[in-house]
Amino acid sequence: MFAAKELDVFDLVALSGAHGVGRVRCRFTNGNSAMDPTYANDLRTECSGNPDKLVNQTDRSPGGDPDMMDNQYFKNIAKFVLFKSDATLISNATTRKQVNDNAANPDKWYKDFEAAMVKMGNIGVMTSPVAGLAEIRDVCWRVNGIY
Ligand code: HEM
Known part of the structure:
Protein backbone atom coordinates (compact mmCIF):
# COMPACT_ATOMS: atom_id res chain seq x y z
CA MET A 1 0.00 0.00 0.00
CA PHE A 2 2.89 2.36 0.74
CA ALA A 3 4.48 1.47 -2.60
CA ALA A 4 1.24 2.35 -4.38
CA LYS A 5 1.70 5.84 -2.96
CA GLU A 6 5.35 5.94 -3.99
CA LEU A 7 6.63 5.54 -0.46
CA ASP A 8 9.36 2.93 -0.11
CA VAL A 9 10.24 0.48 2.66
CA PHE A 10 12.65 3.00 4.17
CA ASP A 11 9.79 5.53 4.46
CA LEU A 12 7.55 2.84 5.95
CA VAL A 13 10.00 2.15 8.77
CA ALA A 14 10.77 5.82 9.40
CA LEU A 15 7.07 6.79 9.46
CA SER A 16 6.07 3.87 11.65
CA VAL A 24 -5.04 3.53 20.43
CA ARG A 25 -8.53 2.17 20.84
CA CYS A 26 -8.54 -1.18 22.60
CA ARG A 27 -10.14 -2.84 19.56
CA PHE A 28 -6.77 -2.51 17.75
CA THR A 29 -4.50 -3.77 20.50
CA ASN A 30 -4.48 -7.52 19.95
CA GLY A 31 -2.66 -7.70 16.63
CA ASN A 32 0.88 -8.30 17.87
CA SER A 33 1.29 -11.96 18.72
CA ALA A 34 4.92 -11.34 19.74
CA MET A 35 3.82 -9.04 22.53
CA ASP A 36 5.26 -9.53 25.99
CA PRO A 37 2.68 -11.69 27.80
CA THR A 38 2.62 -9.53 30.91
CA TYR A 39 2.04 -6.44 28.81
CA ALA A 40 -0.71 -8.22 26.85
CA ASN A 41 -2.33 -9.20 30.11
CA ASP A 42 -2.08 -5.66 31.53
CA LEU A 43 -3.67 -4.32 28.37
CA ARG A 44 -6.56 -6.74 28.66
CA THR A 45 -7.11 -5.60 32.24
CA GLU A 46 -6.84 -1.94 31.27
CA CYS A 47 -9.27 -2.37 28.38
CA SER A 48 -11.70 -4.41 30.49
CA GLY A 49 -13.60 -5.49 27.39
CA ASN A 50 -14.29 -1.96 26.16
CA PRO A 51 -13.25 -1.73 22.47
CA ASP A 52 -13.42 2.08 22.46
CA LYS A 53 -11.24 2.68 25.50
CA LEU A 54 -7.94 4.40 24.68
CA VAL A 55 -4.56 3.07 25.75
CA ASN A 56 -1.15 4.67 25.37
CA GLN A 57 1.40 3.76 22.74
CA THR A 58 4.99 3.22 23.88
CA ASP A 59 4.66 3.65 27.60
CA ARG A 60 6.10 0.30 28.58
CA SER A 61 9.87 0.31 28.62
CA PRO A 62 11.99 2.69 30.71
CA GLY A 63 11.80 6.21 29.30
CA GLY A 64 8.72 5.50 27.23
CA ASP A 65 6.35 8.47 27.02
CA PRO A 66 3.16 8.36 24.93
CA ASP A 67 3.13 12.16 24.74
CA MET A 68 6.61 12.46 23.31
CA MET A 69 7.75 11.96 19.75
CA ASP A 70 10.91 10.01 20.50
CA ASN A 71 12.61 6.86 19.28
CA GLN A 72 11.41 4.73 22.17
CA TYR A 73 9.15 2.94 19.72
CA PHE A 74 12.16 1.45 17.95
CA LYS A 75 13.61 0.27 21.24
CA ASN A 76 10.29 -1.35 22.15
CA ILE A 77 9.89 -3.50 19.09
CA ALA A 78 8.63 -6.22 19.04
CA LYS A 79 7.45 -7.12 22.49
CA PHE A 80 6.12 -3.71 23.50
CA VAL A 81 4.41 -2.34 20.41
CA LEU A 82 0.72 -2.68 19.74
CA PHE A 83 0.32 -3.58 16.09
CA LYS A 84 1.40 -6.44 13.93
CA SER A 85 2.63 -3.85 11.42
CA ASP A 86 4.99 -2.58 14.14
CA ALA A 87 6.30 -5.96 15.30
CA THR A 88 6.79 -7.09 11.71
CA LEU A 89 9.47 -4.47 11.14
CA ILE A 90 12.07 -6.69 12.77
CA SER A 91 11.18 -9.86 10.92
CA ASN A 92 13.09 -8.83 7.80
CA ALA A 93 16.82 -8.15 7.74
CA THR A 94 16.57 -4.81 5.90
CA THR A 95 13.90 -3.30 8.06
CA ARG A 96 15.45 -4.77 11.21
CA LYS A 97 18.68 -2.95 10.49
CA GLN A 98 16.84 0.33 10.11
CA VAL A 99 14.90 -0.30 13.34
CA ASN A 100 18.18 -0.88 15.18
CA ASP A 101 19.76 2.21 13.61
CA ASN A 102 16.77 4.31 14.66
CA ALA A 103 16.92 2.90 18.18
CA ALA A 104 20.62 3.79 18.42
CA ASN A 105 20.59 7.10 16.62
CA PRO A 106 17.50 9.24 17.25
CA ASP A 107 18.85 12.30 15.42
CA LYS A 108 19.21 10.36 12.21
CA TRP A 109 15.72 8.99 12.60
CA TYR A 110 14.26 12.50 13.18
CA LYS A 111 15.78 13.60 9.87
CA ASP A 112 14.53 10.50 8.05
CA PHE A 113 11.11 11.02 9.58
CA GLU A 114 10.98 14.65 8.44
CA ALA A 115 11.87 13.70 4.89
CA ALA A 116 9.32 10.88 4.78
CA MET A 117 6.60 13.13 6.24
CA VAL A 118 7.24 15.67 3.51
CA LYS A 119 6.98 12.88 0.94
CA MET A 120 3.76 11.64 2.49
CA GLY A 121 2.37 15.17 2.66
CA ASN A 122 2.81 15.49 -1.07
CA ILE A 123 0.72 12.44 -1.91
CA GLY A 124 -2.33 13.22 -4.00
CA VAL A 125 -2.41 16.89 -3.15
CA MET A 126 -5.52 18.53 -4.62
CA THR A 127 -4.97 21.84 -6.31
CA SER A 128 -8.61 22.48 -7.22
CA PRO A 129 -11.92 21.24 -5.81
CA VAL A 130 -13.87 18.48 -7.55
CA ALA A 131 -17.55 19.51 -7.59
CA GLY A 132 -19.71 17.27 -5.42
CA LEU A 133 -16.75 15.08 -4.51
CA ALA A 134 -14.03 16.99 -2.72
CA GLU A 135 -13.13 20.45 -1.56
CA ILE A 136 -10.00 22.34 -0.58
CA ARG A 137 -10.41 23.03 3.12
CA ASP A 138 -10.16 26.61 4.36
CA VAL A 139 -8.97 25.18 7.67
CA CYS A 140 -7.10 21.90 7.35
CA TRP A 141 -8.78 20.06 10.23
CA ARG A 142 -12.43 20.76 9.36
CA VAL A 143 -14.74 20.60 6.38
CA ASN A 144 -15.77 23.97 4.96
CA GLY A 145 -18.98 25.67 6.01
CA ILE A 146 -19.34 24.35 9.53
CA TYR A 147 -18.88 26.36 12.73
C1 HEM B 1 2.08 0.82 8.60
C2 HEM B 1 0.84 1.21 8.45
C3 HEM B 1 0.04 1.68 9.63
C4 HEM B 1 -0.88 0.99 10.33
C5 HEM B 1 -1.34 -0.46 10.09
C6 HEM B 1 -1.38 1.87 11.37
C7 HEM B 1 -2.35 1.53 12.30
C8 HEM B 1 -2.79 2.35 13.32
C9 HEM B 1 -3.91 2.06 14.19
C10 HEM B 1 -4.80 0.80 14.11
C11 HEM B 1 -4.02 3.06 15.10
C12 HEM B 1 -5.05 3.21 16.21
C13 HEM B 1 -6.22 4.03 15.68
C14 HEM B 1 -7.38 4.11 16.65
O1 HEM B 1 -7.41 3.45 17.68
O2 HEM B 1 -8.31 4.88 16.35
C15 HEM B 1 -2.97 4.01 14.80
C16 HEM B 1 -2.72 5.16 15.51
C17 HEM B 1 -1.80 6.10 15.17
N1 HEM B 1 -1.01 6.11 14.03
FE1 HEM B 1 -0.83 4.57 12.70
N2 HEM B 1 -0.74 3.08 11.30
C18 HEM B 1 0.12 3.02 10.24
C19 HEM B 1 0.94 4.04 9.80
C20 HEM B 1 1.07 5.28 10.41
C21 HEM B 1 1.81 6.40 9.87
C22 HEM B 1 2.53 6.40 8.53
C23 HEM B 1 1.70 7.41 10.77
C24 HEM B 1 2.25 8.82 10.71
C25 HEM B 1 3.43 9.13 10.21
C26 HEM B 1 0.91 6.92 11.88
C27 HEM B 1 0.63 7.63 13.05
C28 HEM B 1 -0.24 7.24 14.04
C29 HEM B 1 -0.51 8.01 15.25
C30 HEM B 1 0.15 9.34 15.67
C31 HEM B 1 -1.49 7.29 15.98
C32 HEM B 1 -2.12 7.69 17.31
C33 HEM B 1 -3.32 8.57 17.03
C34 HEM B 1 -3.91 9.27 18.25
O3 HEM B 1 -3.34 9.28 19.34
O4 HEM B 1 -5.02 9.84 18.09
N3 HEM B 1 0.53 5.63 11.63
N4 HEM B 1 -2.23 3.56 13.71
Whole structure:
Protein backbone atom coordinates (compact mmCIF):
# COMPACT_ATOMS: atom_id res chain seq x y z
CA MET A 1 0.00 0.00 0.00
CA PHE A 2 2.89 2.36 0.74
CA ALA A 3 4.48 1.47 -2.60
CA ALA A 4 1.24 2.35 -4.38
CA LYS A 5 1.70 5.84 -2.96
CA GLU A 6 5.35 5.94 -3.99
CA LEU A 7 6.63 5.54 -0.46
CA ASP A 8 9.36 2.93 -0.11
CA VAL A 9 10.24 0.48 2.66
CA PHE A 10 12.65 3.00 4.17
CA ASP A 11 9.79 5.53 4.46
CA LEU A 12 7.55 2.84 5.95
CA VAL A 13 10.00 2.15 8.77
CA ALA A 14 10.77 5.82 9.40
CA LEU A 15 7.07 6.79 9.46
CA SER A 16 6.07 3.87 11.65
CA GLY A 17 8.02 5.62 14.42
CA ALA A 18 4.97 7.89 14.74
CA HIS A 19 3.49 5.00 16.71
CA GLY A 20 5.70 6.17 19.54
CA VAL A 21 3.14 8.85 20.29
CA GLY A 22 -0.59 8.94 20.92
CA ARG A 23 -3.42 6.62 21.86
CA VAL A 24 -5.04 3.53 20.43
CA ARG A 25 -8.53 2.17 20.84
CA CYS A 26 -8.54 -1.18 22.60
CA ARG A 27 -10.14 -2.84 19.56
CA PHE A 28 -6.77 -2.51 17.75
CA THR A 29 -4.50 -3.77 20.50
CA ASN A 30 -4.48 -7.52 19.95
CA GLY A 31 -2.66 -7.70 16.63
CA ASN A 32 0.88 -8.30 17.87
CA SER A 33 1.29 -11.96 18.72
CA ALA A 34 4.92 -11.34 19.74
CA MET A 35 3.82 -9.04 22.53
CA ASP A 36 5.26 -9.53 25.99
CA PRO A 37 2.68 -11.69 27.80
CA THR A 38 2.62 -9.53 30.91
CA TYR A 39 2.04 -6.44 28.81
CA ALA A 40 -0.71 -8.22 26.85
CA ASN A 41 -2.33 -9.20 30.11
CA ASP A 42 -2.08 -5.66 31.53
CA LEU A 43 -3.67 -4.32 28.37
CA ARG A 44 -6.56 -6.74 28.66
CA THR A 45 -7.11 -5.60 32.24
CA GLU A 46 -6.84 -1.94 31.27
CA CYS A 47 -9.27 -2.37 28.38
CA SER A 48 -11.70 -4.41 30.49
CA GLY A 49 -13.60 -5.49 27.39
CA ASN A 50 -14.29 -1.96 26.16
CA PRO A 51 -13.25 -1.73 22.47
CA ASP A 52 -13.42 2.08 22.46
CA LYS A 53 -11.24 2.68 25.50
CA LEU A 54 -7.94 4.40 24.68
CA VAL A 55 -4.56 3.07 25.75
CA ASN A 56 -1.15 4.67 25.37
CA GLN A 57 1.40 3.76 22.74
CA THR A 58 4.99 3.22 23.88
CA ASP A 59 4.66 3.65 27.60
CA ARG A 60 6.10 0.30 28.58
CA SER A 61 9.87 0.31 28.62
CA PRO A 62 11.99 2.69 30.71
CA GLY A 63 11.80 6.21 29.30
CA GLY A 64 8.72 5.50 27.23
CA ASP A 65 6.35 8.47 27.02
CA PRO A 66 3.16 8.36 24.93
CA ASP A 67 3.13 12.16 24.74
CA MET A 68 6.61 12.46 23.31
CA MET A 69 7.75 11.96 19.75
CA ASP A 70 10.91 10.01 20.50
CA ASN A 71 12.61 6.86 19.28
CA GLN A 72 11.41 4.73 22.17
CA TYR A 73 9.15 2.94 19.72
CA PHE A 74 12.16 1.45 17.95
CA LYS A 75 13.61 0.27 21.24
CA ASN A 76 10.29 -1.35 22.15
CA ILE A 77 9.89 -3.50 19.09
CA ALA A 78 8.63 -6.22 19.04
CA LYS A 79 7.45 -7.12 22.49
CA PHE A 80 6.12 -3.71 23.50
CA VAL A 81 4.41 -2.34 20.41
CA LEU A 82 0.72 -2.68 19.74
CA PHE A 83 0.32 -3.58 16.09
CA LYS A 84 1.40 -6.44 13.93
CA SER A 85 2.63 -3.85 11.42
CA ASP A 86 4.99 -2.58 14.14
CA ALA A 87 6.30 -5.96 15.30
CA THR A 88 6.79 -7.09 11.71
CA LEU A 89 9.47 -4.47 11.14
CA ILE A 90 12.07 -6.69 12.77
CA SER A 91 11.18 -9.86 10.92
CA ASN A 92 13.09 -8.83 7.80
CA ALA A 93 16.82 -8.15 7.74
CA THR A 94 16.57 -4.81 5.90
CA THR A 95 13.90 -3.30 8.06
CA ARG A 96 15.45 -4.77 11.21
CA LYS A 97 18.68 -2.95 10.49
CA GLN A 98 16.84 0.33 10.11
CA VAL A 99 14.90 -0.30 13.34
CA ASN A 100 18.18 -0.88 15.18
CA ASP A 101 19.76 2.21 13.61
CA ASN A 102 16.77 4.31 14.66
CA ALA A 103 16.92 2.90 18.18
CA ALA A 104 20.62 3.79 18.42
CA ASN A 105 20.59 7.10 16.62
CA PRO A 106 17.50 9.24 17.25
CA ASP A 107 18.85 12.30 15.42
CA LYS A 108 19.21 10.36 12.21
CA TRP A 109 15.72 8.99 12.60
CA TYR A 110 14.26 12.50 13.18
CA LYS A 111 15.78 13.60 9.87
CA ASP A 112 14.53 10.50 8.05
CA PHE A 113 11.11 11.02 9.58
CA GLU A 114 10.98 14.65 8.44
CA ALA A 115 11.87 13.70 4.89
CA ALA A 116 9.32 10.88 4.78
CA MET A 117 6.60 13.13 6.24
CA VAL A 118 7.24 15.67 3.51
CA LYS A 119 6.98 12.88 0.94
CA MET A 120 3.76 11.64 2.49
CA GLY A 121 2.37 15.17 2.66
CA ASN A 122 2.81 15.49 -1.07
CA ILE A 123 0.72 12.44 -1.91
CA GLY A 124 -2.33 13.22 -4.00
CA VAL A 125 -2.41 16.89 -3.15
CA MET A 126 -5.52 18.53 -4.62
CA THR A 127 -4.97 21.84 -6.31
CA SER A 128 -8.61 22.48 -7.22
CA PRO A 129 -11.92 21.24 -5.81
CA VAL A 130 -13.87 18.48 -7.55
CA ALA A 131 -17.55 19.51 -7.59
CA GLY A 132 -19.71 17.27 -5.42
CA LEU A 133 -16.75 15.08 -4.51
CA ALA A 134 -14.03 16.99 -2.72
CA GLU A 135 -13.13 20.45 -1.56
CA ILE A 136 -10.00 22.34 -0.58
CA ARG A 137 -10.41 23.03 3.12
CA ASP A 138 -10.16 26.61 4.36
CA VAL A 139 -8.97 25.18 7.67
CA CYS A 140 -7.10 21.90 7.35
CA TRP A 141 -8.78 20.06 10.23
CA ARG A 142 -12.43 20.76 9.36
CA VAL A 143 -14.74 20.60 6.38
CA ASN A 144 -15.77 23.97 4.96
CA GLY A 145 -18.98 25.67 6.01
CA ILE A 146 -19.34 24.35 9.53
CA TYR A 147 -18.88 26.36 12.73
C1 HEM B 1 2.08 0.82 8.60
C2 HEM B 1 0.84 1.21 8.45
C3 HEM B 1 0.04 1.68 9.63
C4 HEM B 1 -0.88 0.99 10.33
C5 HEM B 1 -1.34 -0.46 10.09
C6 HEM B 1 -1.38 1.87 11.37
C7 HEM B 1 -2.35 1.53 12.30
C8 HEM B 1 -2.79 2.35 13.32
C9 HEM B 1 -3.91 2.06 14.19
C10 HEM B 1 -4.80 0.80 14.11
C11 HEM B 1 -4.02 3.06 15.10
C12 HEM B 1 -5.05 3.21 16.21
C13 HEM B 1 -6.22 4.03 15.68
C14 HEM B 1 -7.38 4.11 16.65
O1 HEM B 1 -7.41 3.45 17.68
O2 HEM B 1 -8.31 4.88 16.35
C15 HEM B 1 -2.97 4.01 14.80
C16 HEM B 1 -2.72 5.16 15.51
C17 HEM B 1 -1.80 6.10 15.17
N1 HEM B 1 -1.01 6.11 14.03
FE1 HEM B 1 -0.83 4.57 12.70
N2 HEM B 1 -0.74 3.08 11.30
C18 HEM B 1 0.12 3.02 10.24
C19 HEM B 1 0.94 4.04 9.80
C20 HEM B 1 1.07 5.28 10.41
C21 HEM B 1 1.81 6.40 9.87
C22 HEM B 1 2.53 6.40 8.53
C23 HEM B 1 1.70 7.41 10.77
C24 HEM B 1 2.25 8.82 10.71
C25 HEM B 1 3.43 9.13 10.21
C26 HEM B 1 0.91 6.92 11.88
C27 HEM B 1 0.63 7.63 13.05
C28 HEM B 1 -0.24 7.24 14.04
C29 HEM B 1 -0.51 8.01 15.25
C30 HEM B 1 0.15 9.34 15.67
C31 HEM B 1 -1.49 7.29 15.98
C32 HEM B 1 -2.12 7.69 17.31
C33 HEM B 1 -3.32 8.57 17.03
C34 HEM B 1 -3.91 9.27 18.25
O3 HEM B 1 -3.34 9.28 19.34
O4 HEM B 1 -5.02 9.84 18.09
N3 HEM B 1 0.53 5.63 11.63
N4 HEM B 1 -2.23 3.56 13.71
